[in-house]
Amino acid sequence: xxxxVAFIGLGLIGGSIAxxxxxxxxxxxxxxxxxxxxxxxxxxxxxxxxxxxxxxxLLAGDADLIILATPIELIPEYLRQVYPCAGPGAVIIDTGSxxxxxxxxxxxxxxxxxxxxxxxxxxxxxxxxxxxxxLRGARFVFTPYKNTxxxxxxxxxxxFKALGARPCRTGAREHDAxxxxxxxxxxxxxxxLLRLADDDARRALAxxxxxxxxxxxxxxxxxxxxxxxxxxxxxxxxxQTLQKELRCLEKLITxxxxxxxxxxxxxxxxxxxxxxxx
Amino acid sequence: xxxxVAFIGLGLIGGSIAxxxxxxxxxxxxxxxxxxxxxxxxxxxxxxxxxxxxxxxLLAGDADLIILATPIELIPEYLRQVYPCAGPGAVIIDTGSxxxxxxxxxxxxxxxxxxxxxxxxxxxxxxxxxxxxxLRGARFVFTPYKNTxxxxxxxxxxxFKALGARPCRTGAREHDAxxxxxxxxxxxxxxxLLRLADDDARRALAxxxxxxxxxxxxxxxxxxxxxxxxxxxxxxxxxQTLQKELRCLEKLITxxxxxxxxxxxxxxxxxxxxxxxx
Numbered sequence: 001x002x003x004x005v006a007f008i009g010l011g012l013i014g015g016s017i018a019x020x021x022x023x024x025x026x027x028x029x030x031x032x033x034x035x036x037x038x039x040x041x042x043x044x045x046x047x048x049x050x051x052x053x054x055x056x057x058l059l060a061g062d063a064d065l066i067i068l069a070t071p072i073e074l075i076p077e078y079l080r081q082v083y084p085c086a087g088p089g090a091v092i093i094d095t096g097s098x099x100x101x102x103x104x105x106x107x108x109x110x111x112x113x114x115x116x117x118x119x120x121x122x123x124x125x126x127x128x129x130x131x132x133x134x135l136r137g138a139r140f141v142f143t144p145y146k147n148t149x150x151x152x153x154x155x156x157x158x159x160f161k162a163l164g165a166r167p168c169r170t171g172a173r174e175h176d177a178x179x180x181x182x183x184x185x186x187x188x189x190x191x192x193l194l195r196l197a198d199d200d201a202r203r204a205l206a207x208x209x210x211x212x213x214x215x216x217x218x219x220x221x222x223x224x225x226x227x228x229x230x231x232x233x234x235x236x237x238x239x240q241t242l243q244k245e246l247r248c249l250e251k252l253i254t255x256x257x258x259x260x261x262x263x264x265x266x267x268x269x270x271x272x273x274x275x276x277x278x
Numbered sequence: 279x280x281x282x283v284a285f286i287g288l289g290l291i292g293g294s295i296a297x298x299x300x301x302x303x304x305x306x307x308x309x310x311x312x313x314x315x316x317x318x319x320x321x322x323x324x325x326x327x328x329x330x331x332x333x334x335x336l337l338a339g340d341a342d343l344i345i346l347a348t349p350i351e352l353i354p355e356y357l358r359q360v361y362p363c364a365g366p367g368a369v370i371i372d373t374g375s376x377x378x379x380x381x382x383x384x385x386x387x388x389x390x391x392x393x394x395x396x397x398x399x400x401x402x403x404x405x406x407x408x409x410x411x412x413l414r415g416a417r418f419v420f421t422p423y424k425n426t427x428x429x430x431x432x433x434x435x436x437x438f439k440a441l442g443a444r445p446c447r448t449g450a451r452e453h454d455a456x457x458x459x460x461x462x463x464x465x466x467x468x469x470x471l472l473r474l475a476d477d478d479a480r481r482a483l484a485x486x487x488x489x490x491x492x493x494x495x496x497x498x499x500x501x502x503x504x505x506x507x508x509x510x511x512x513x514x515x516x517x518q519t520l521q522k523e524l525r526c527l528e529k530l531i532t533x534x535x536x537x538x539x540x541x542x543x544x545x546x547x548x549x550x551x552x553x554x555x556x
Contacts, residue, residue: 014547139483176480181474182484186491188531191546192523196459196516201452203553205417206460212493213464214550221543224400228531228539238474239528243521245470250517253466255505261506265499268469272492272525277482 001024001158006063007032008056008078010039010049011093013118015130018048020163023132033059035070039127048127058155060085065156068094075102083109091152097179097223099143099172107145114153115143115172117179118165118272123218136164143172180234183216184227185242187233190217191224196274279303280369280437283309284341286334286356288317288327291373291396293408296326298441301410310336313348326405338363343434345374350504353380361387371428375457375501376509377421377450386421392431393421393450395457396443401496405532408423414442421450458512462496462505463520466513468495469502 007014007106010032018030034040042047042098050265053059060066060082067074068082075094079102086092089109093116095103120138122129122149124148127172157167170178194214228235252261283299285292288310299306309329312318321327324354331337337365338344338360346353346360352371357380364370370387371394374380381393398416400407418438422431435445448456472492506513 003352003415006428020414049470119483119489129435139485168482170479174507178480178483179476181476181480181490182510183396186471187476188527189467189524190461190491193464193467193521194546194549195523196463196519197553198459199548201448201457202459203319203549204446205397205419205453206553207417209494209556210460212490214467214546216487217543221540221547224543225540226439228536229534232531234437236528236531239524239531241474242470243524243528245473246517246521246524249466249470250514250521253510253514253517256507258506259504262499265469265495265502268472268492268495269499271472271475271481272365272495275484276489 002028002253004029004157005036005065005067006030007049007058007069008059008082009068009070009074010034010043010127011069012122012125012127012129012134013120013125014067014130015048015185016120016134017067017069017118017163018043018093019130020132022048023096024163030055031059031063032151033057034052043127048130055253056082057085061087063087064090065159066092068096069093071222072096072098072102072230075104079106079109079113083112086112088112091156093142096230097183099141099175101230103143103145104173110145110147113148114148114156116143116156117141117143117175118160118170118177119183121219123215125220132144132163135160138165138206140165141168141175142166143175145170176231176234180238184231184235186226187216187219187240188239189216189242193217195255209223224263239241280306280342282309282341283343283345284308284337285312285345285347286360287328287346287348287352288312288321288405289347289406290400290403290405290412291398293321293326293346293405294398294412295373295396295411296321297408297442298410298413302327302441306401308456309337309341319541326408334360335363338368340364341365342368342369343437344349344370345436346370346374349500350376350508351375351379354383356392357384358389361390364390366390369434371420371434374508375461377419377453377504379508381421381450383421388423389427390430392426395419395421395453396433396438397457397461399497400427402491402518407420410441413438416443417513418443418445419453420447421446421453422447450536454509454512455515457501458509458516462513463507463516465494465497465502465505466517468492471495 032049094112099115120134370391398412486502
C-alpha cells in the first residue's frame with residue numbers, strides 16, 4: 001500500500017482521485033503542486049491535500065505514488081523533472097487521455113513510470129467539481145512497457161481497484177485507436193452536429209435526444225485541442241471512417257434501399273446493446 | 279374541453295397521451311382501435327381505454343378529439359377514412375414525426391384536421407412502456423393551415439398544455455427541416471458512430487460519453503425507415519451538411535489550425551448552452 005501520494009496538477013481528474021483516496025484511506029498523506037495557488041488553497045481548505053512542498057524534490061522524494069495530472073502537453077516535461085527526484089521504489093503514473101506519444105517518449109523511465117488513462121470525466125472541470133464517485137466503475141487503462149516491474153504494476157492496479165475503478169492493460173497504440181473511436185471522434189462529431197442547430201426555430205424544437213447526442217460537446221475546447229494535437233493520426237482516421245459511414249447511409253436513403261438500411265440500423269442497435277446491456 | 283378522445287393506433291406515443299389524459303381528466307371517455315388485439319386488451323386491462331368500438335364510425339362519430347397515432351405511413355389512409363365519420367365540431371390530429379407529406383396531402387380536411395408532432399419518445403416502444411411523464415415539457419408542434427379554424431387550434435393547444443406539454447405552431451416544411459437537423463440526422467449519425475466500435479478492445483473502453491452519444495440509436499429501426507421515407511429530402515440535406523462540417527474539422531486538425539479549431543469547438547459549446555442552459 002502507498003503511504004504518500006504526490007500530485008503534480010490537480011484538476012477534475014487529479015482532484016477526484018485525491019478525494020477517493022482521502023475517503024478510502026484517511027491515513028495516506030496527500031501532497032500536491034499546482035500551477036494555480038488558488039487551486040492549492042482550495043484543496044487544502046477542503047482537507048483534500050495536507051502537504052504543499054515548495055519544490056519537486058520535496059514533493060516526490062518520499063512519495064510511493066506520483067500522479068502527473070496536468071494538461072497532457074506538460075506531462076513529458078514534468079516526467080523528465082520528477083523522475084530523478086523519485087525514489088527507486090516509487091511508481092509514477094500520468095493521467096493523459098492519449099498515450100502513444102507520452103509512453104513511447106518515456107521508455108527510459110520504465111523502472112518507475114507506467115502510462116495510465118483514468119477514463120472518467122464530466123462536462124465540468126476543476127478541483128471544485130472533483131467527485132470520488134466518478135471513479136466508480138471507471139476504466140483505468142495502464143499501458144506498461146515490456147520491462148515494467150510487474151509488482152509495481154500490480155500494486156498500482158490493486159490500489160485503484162480498491163478505489164472502485166476497473167483497471168486494465170493494453171498497448172499505448174491500441175489504446176489511442178480505441179479512444180479515438182469511442183471518445184475523441186464522438187466529441188468532434190458532437191461539435192459538428194451542433195452546427196445543424198443554426199437557427200432559433202430549430203433550436204426551439206431540440207429535445208432530450210439532441211441533448212444526449214451533444215452532451216460531450218460541453219467538454220473544455222482545450223481538451224479538444226489536446227486530443228487533436230496528441231492523437232492526430234487516429235482522430236483523422238476515425239473522422240474519415242465516420243464520413244464513409246455517413247456516405248453509405250446517404251446512398252442507402254437516396255436509393256431507397258430500405259432492407260439494407262434496416263440491417264444497418266439494426267446492426268448498430270445490436271452493437272450498442274453489446275456495450276451497454278439493458 | 280373534450281368529452282371523448284378516440285385513438286387510432288396506441289403505441290408509446292398514443293398510449294402516453296392516453297395515460298396523461300386519464301390522470302388529468304378521469305372523466306374523459308377514451309376509445310381506441312388498434313391493429314393488435316393484444317395491445318387493446320392490455321390498454322383495457324390497465325384501465326387506460328374504456329371503449330373499443332367495432333368500426334371507425336362508432337369510434338369517431340361522437341368523439342371531440344381524434345388522434346391518429348399509427349405508424350406514419352398509415353396516417354393518410356386512416357385520415358381519409360375517419361374524416362367523414364367525424365362530427366363537424368371534432369378535431370382530428372396525427373402524431374407523425376414528419377409533417378409536409380401528410381399535411382400537404384390533407385388540405386381538403388382543413389376544417390377538422392390539424393397536423394401535430396408530439397415531440398417525445400423513448401428508446402422503448404409499445405403501450406406497455408407508455409408514461410404520462412414523457413409529455414412533461416415536451417414540444418407539441420402544430421402545423422395548421424391558413425384556413426384552420428382558430429378556436430379548434432386554440433382548444434387543442436390548451437388541452438395539451440394542461441397535460442404538461444409545450445404546444446407551438448410552425449409550417450410543415452419548417453418543421454421537417456428542423457426535426458431533420460435535431461432528431462433525424464442525429465439518429466442516423468449515432469448508428470454510423472457505432473460502426474467505429476467495431477471490435478471488442480474498443481468496446482471494452484467505451485464509457486458514459488459514448489453511451490450518451492449513441493443513446494438515440496436504440497430507437498426502433500422501423501422508425502428510422504419511416505423518417506428516411508417521409509423526410510428524405512431534409513434528411514439527405516442534413517447528412518450532407520454534417521459531412522461538410524466533419525470535413526471542415528478534419529482540415530483544421532490536419533493543418534494544425536488550432537486557434538480556428540478552438541473557435542469552432544467553443545462556438546458549438548455556446549450553441550448547446552443556448553439550447554440547454556446550465
